[in-house]
Amino acid sequence: MFGRIGRFAVLRPWTTIAAWVLAAVALAMLSPQLKPISDQAEFLPSHYESVRVAELEKRAFPQHEQPAAIAVFQRKDGERLNDADRADVAKVAAGLQDRKISLVKKVETSPQAVSPNGKIALASVVATVKDPYNPELTEAVKELRTEARTLLAGTDLKMGLTGAAATALDSQESSGDTDAMIMSATLLLIIVLLLVIFRSPLIAIMPVLVIAVAFVVATGLISTAAELGGLQADSSISAILIVVLFGVGTDYILFLLFRYREQLREATAPKEAMIRAVGLVGETIASAAGAVIVAFLALLLSSMGMLRTMGPSLAISVAVALAAGLTLVPAVFSLLGTKAFWPSKAWKKPARNAVAGRVGRAAAKRPAVVALLSGGVLAVLAVGAFGFRAEFDGNTSLPKNLESVQAMKDLQKGFSAGQADPTTVYLRSDDGSALDGSELDTFRSVLAGAKGVGQVSPAVMGADGSVAQYSLVLTSPPAGERAISLVGGELRDTAHKAAPQGTTALVGGTTALLADIKTAVEHDYKLVFPVAGLAIMIILGLLLRSLVAPLYLMLSVGLGFGATLGATVWLFQNVRGENGLLFTLPVIVYLFVVAIGTDYNILMVARLREEVRAGKSPREAVARAVAQSAPTIGSAAVILAGTFGVLMLASNTMLQQMGFAVAFGILLTAFVMAILLVPTLTGLLGTKAWWPGHQGDAQPQSGDAADHAEDRALV
Template sequence: MLKSFGQFIVKWRWLVIGTWSIAGALIVSLSPNIQDYTNNDQASFLPSSYESAEAQKLAKEAFPQSGESSALIVFKRTDNKPLTADDKTSITQGVTGLNAQKIDKVKGAITGQQQLSPDGKVQLARASLSGQPRDEKTLDAVKAVRSYLSDTFSGTGIEHATTGQVAVLLDTQDSFSKAQKIVGIVTILLILVLPGIIFRSPIAAFLPVVSVSIVFLISNSVLALAAKIFDFELSAQLNSLLIVVLFGIGTDYILFLLFRYREKLRSGNHTRGAVSFALSRAGEAIFSAALVVIAAFSALFFAKLGSLSALAPALVISVSVMLIASLTLVPALLAIVGERIFWPSKKWMSAPQGSISKNVGGFVARKPGTVSVAVLILLIALSSGIFSYKGDFDIASSLPENVESVQALNSLKASFPEGASSPTNVYVFGSDPLDQNRLGELVANLNNTRGVANTLPAQLSPDGRSANITVILKEDPSSDKALGDVAGPIRDTAHAADIPGKILVGGETATFADIRAATNRDLSVILPVAAGLIFIILAILLRSLAAPIVMLLIVGLVYAATLGTATYLFTGIGDAAGLTFFLPIILYVFVVAIGTDYNILTATRLREENTEGHDPRKAADMTIEHSSATVISAGIILAGTFLSLAFTGISLLSQMGLSVSIGIALAAFLASIILLPSLSALIGKRFWWPSSGRARR
């Protein structure tokens, strides 16, 4: 079927390109701005069934002012000495002046002696904002506040920094926007340079950039349309991730095609016949590899955590568009360019003799047992790091240190009790006016609960039927210890109170505790769902039950080795408090899906060599000789594109990029090129059980 399809694409190449041009122009012109459908508020992605989400919803109804936003302004001396009386007067006058500015959406700002830190070095001011945190005018209000403060306190020896939910959101948007530009530039440079080096041709270098750029524009537009029509939100880190995913796997698929195309040209075929052949052979691997990636990403639909499930439609749609382009647009362009794709190089016309891959293939074929054991020992050793894994839920600290909201939080933590930067809220919702004595008992009990530094008196709602008790934690609100205290003893104490009605624990730490629970649940669901879907695809592709099991065990071990290595790297060698909480799921999806891509390329070649009548060891030898260049090139490019995330300055993207790069390197260079062929040689014909491994022609 693919042979006939390839002949069709080659014959109607201009029609294919014209169709893509017209369809792409229409989709891009009709789509809304994708930024209008992005959200970085982790709490808003939490299902309403979780306690913190329910607490937030009911609190907005009982305390309307709690639904409004605020900005926390942190003042300190530039020399870090205690504030003098003159400094405090200047701060008060500055806050009074802020109120006089009548900035749109700023209801008012207050400060005073009671907002001075225990060490006297920091004074706070709180500006109340009308509107929701994500409203454009609310974000503009924070910009205006920052601008006023910069002008007012310039040269006074007093420095200021504004934080709070709106300020963090504003800085996050700016940081991710800058990150997207960095990732885009680095990724395109990598894709221009590496294929150019591999094929010694500038034209071969530009083919992935042109093709994938078209797919990226169309995918973004389709996503924006889908988000508008089906009313769903997209994660803020999506654009940076999409650049890496599409340019990474898109370039991989193009390389799969180019290597097969070059191989056929070397045997004497003309351009159109070689393109048709390349599509019939590489097309099967591309189609199956893309299906595996789509299946792995589809497993994210089963996530309860919205920030993960929101990635599913975006990644599925984008990879689907890339798959269609790889099987239609790219071959059509290749049929038009022809052998000029390798210009000006002439060396491509003959295969290199005595290559390293040929020597490696021969060694693996002679000693498959030794090779398999050596690679397995290395991967198992790297996997040991998972026993030290700890999740980090402090999203704000993932931003660069020079970001204003992060500087403000650091000053807060240095001068106030650690829990003061983000108090926990215990809400009591009753149908009748609440009993003050019982509320007092709850406050006293909370004050004596493990993990609590102190508790403020209950604040009643206007109708007296609801109360908000502010709890200051002893630990850093985003620390693992604080999450455990809130999810455990603090909630236990609150729920045990003898007060009619509903008692809920909310706030940032409670939200993170619920996110941790949701993440653990999602991991237990997504892993088996993705594995099951991938197994079905592999079984159909390879017409075997044994081979898919071996391949899944290999990528599972690569996943464990990747997470273990990342843990050693960031929390052992580095000083990170933990790994970004959703990294295990992201790693699983990307490493398993993309690692299986390379295994598919290797396995289809193993089956092809087996069909040619080679015994298992010779088939492994020939597969390594002919496929390793493709896998190595694809692995280097994809690992390089993910590595570009490490240059963004955003720790969660840096962790994600470096970790996925490690996983891709392990999957490509060890698992696909070495381990899979050696195990197939070791297992022999049983590797293809229950079939013989012969492909249908």
């Protein structure tokens, strides 16, 4: 099948190229734009309590106003606010209100909005829209800051804006043109590395142009699928799509070009060499892409809408990269012929894989020692994974010098940490009757006495009297681990038990939402991981026609996952002192490292199988397979790790964590697992590795027969 695909693309190159270009142009012009979403509640199933609270609030308190931003006032010298200062706070708030800034409904303060220590005063900025990422609202925040500087002139005060909308603005401005930066750095890295590997400017540039076309097609397909399927993409998906498509796509092109060069070295005509290359490596590329695709599609089982949206998007990108690698790349290089390698003449010379050859001989000579050492390195690194702490507060990833971050720290100098984002508790009558006033007071007293609660507001009644709302200020930061554990556990239990007979208590707000997200992620760990692993094992079993090899391959990749997460924990938590790591990081590392690690294992094990079937002993097969496959695997891994490593250039520490974890995991997978651990384990198992498939069909071959077997190698 793959030979036929290659033959069509090579013999009809202009038809193939025209089809891709037309598809890219049509999708670029006709496909809708991706629509980012910021409301995390929409990412959870409706049975979670925080989601039910949001629905209840819409029905019972449609007029409820949550501040979009909070103005934090303090004296420049840090002393207590005097009467004149308090008057200036009221004057500045009134002045901002009088400016009639778009989407700003009101700016209000009160004498009660001064901290108990008298050093901090607050003013609430209420907007006419709820989405903090609304472009007009972020512009309004920017205008508020500008106007405030004018109004503060001549006073002893300074002011900072924090809260959801202010944080959204600072996040956007601090990241700058992150996507453009990542795209530029990724392209530069790929071009430089390809130039070093092949010493040809055409080969360095052409894959980038090919992948650029594939990128346009992939993003068009993703946005179309999102529109037709009613999906929404998370705001971070674009940066991830760039590195996935360019990284994985370059890998597949490398697999093909290395095989193409092998065929040319055997004096095969250029067009026939490309047809053979597609036929020989097509199954490996398709299996590798299939492993990545099923790993991403396993995210459809996630409870988190963010991950459910990410999975199909990434799967579509990989599928497009696969299609481009098997059709567009052969078509382009069939037109270029051997000129693609100019000015290098390496395609005319026998391969000199000196370093890879020495590694292969060492692995073949002492397989047990190499397996023990490589496995030991992974095991030691994996110990760090036990110290993993999940971080749910996205604001901690922002630079500390941002106004919203600094203003929040200032706010906490005078108020409880939860003042800026209170937790809400609703008491609802089960039969729709009016709630009893004395029972409401009793319920409030119970909430006020709960652990971790600083203060509780009096009950605010809904229009029909059947629902009451309480606002709770927690003593710990609302997005911190302590608050999340409290709200998701003891506080909810207390509220549920204290609800009077005939009523139901529900706990909501940001902290409750994060507690539900934590529960959803823990559910995903138990479901998505095994399903993705099982699907990949099935693909490996079908490719290798073996039940044994997929088992130890997946065990080795699992060890690589632990080592990757452990190294990330040590770097970011222990060395850099971060509170924790991105809460979705284990899922992302598992999917990327397991799936992509399986790509390299497929390349290596397929070559091992071919060498055994060609009549070589297990140790000879190890030496030969490592010598021939290590350059391909190493080159692909360096490029792919580099594209993910580009994420470390972002100012957002969450992207930095993701970039390091995936890049480091890919390098571990390639150089420790695929090149050392897997071939030595295969050599130690011998023919048993291929049970029940090809363990008995190895026949000594020589001369033309051996050469023919070499041509059939998958790698």
